[in-house]
Amino acid sequence: MITIGxxxxxxxxxxKTVRVYHDKGLLPEPARDASGYRRYGANDAIDLIKIRTLAEAGVPLARIRELKSAPDEELQRALREIDDELTARIRGLRATQGRLRRLAAGRLASLxxxxxTHLERLARWGFTPRWVDLQRDLWILVFATHPDQAITLFRDQSEILADPALRRLFLDYDRAHDLDADDPRVDDLARRIAQATRERYGPDAPPELDAASEIPILIQGTVNASSPAWRRIDTLIRAQLNV
Structure with missing residues (x-):
């Protein structure tokens, strides 16, 4: 027989943890001996190891209490589910570790x-380094947060830029960065972009991220914040498309 310590x-x-388990009804608290000490046996140690293992796996204490009194079949099923959850968590941690290592190496994320290839093509087409860097950072954000939808959005934009006329619009948009927000060219460019959008998609909306996502707002906010002219273009386009 051994002491609590x-x-x-x-x-x-x-x-303190042992006493918490006593208070939560997870580990029976033995009676005191003649000397006034509580003494624990091998079964108590085994039970405590089981409780600690489940708790370290992230199982809530209330669930551990249920499992202690569960039939063996239910217990085994629950343990398999916990193992599956741990496997998913480990996979997520490894992915996080990979991102951390890329960050340490100066690479925020893989694309x-x-x-x-597309980013390299932008430079050859005459887009400014500012635009290429902005596109790279935004695609990193989209692929990191919405990998399943990102490729559809990317390919849609890639198709647009493959059209010389539409590419001209993007080039004009790139160069509008330094215009005054009240420059007449801003209004004309917004009109042309809105018209091209209607012609490409008709009554359908362009592909976008999950409506519940805040990433599109974050992206557009980042773009708008870099240029008053771009911010005005966004406002005009939304008004013309009734977005």
Whole structure:
């Protein structure tokens, strides 16, 4: 028989943790002996190891209490589910670790090869370095937060830029960055972009991210914040398209 301090030390938890488990009804609290100490046996140590293992796996204490009294079949099923959840968490942690290592190496995130090729093409087409850098950063954000939808959005934009007339619009938009917001060219460009959007998509809306996502607002806010002219163009386009 051992004391609570010995029990805690052998199992690798604190005395406070053992007492919490007593209070939560997870570990029966033994009666005191003639010396006034509570003494624990091997079964207590085994039970405490089980509780600690489940708690470290992220199982809530209330669920652990239920599992302690569950039939063996239910317990085994629950343990398999917990194992699956741990596997998913480990996969997520490994992905996070990969992003952390890329960040340490100066690479915020990986982009598909076709996006890299597209960014190189932008420079050859005459887009400014500012525009290319902005596009790279925004695609990193989209692919990092919405990988399933990002490729559809990217390919739609890639198709647009493959059309010389539409590419001209984007080039004009790029160069409008330094215009005064009240420059007449801003209004004309917004009108042309709105018209091209209607011609390309008709009554259908262009493909976009999940409506519940805040990323589109963040992206447009980032673009608008970099240029008063771009901000006015966005406002005019939305008004003309009734967005």
């Amino acid at each position: 010995q029990l805690a030390r052998y199992v690798g938890v604190s005395i 598909p090869a076709e996006v890299g």
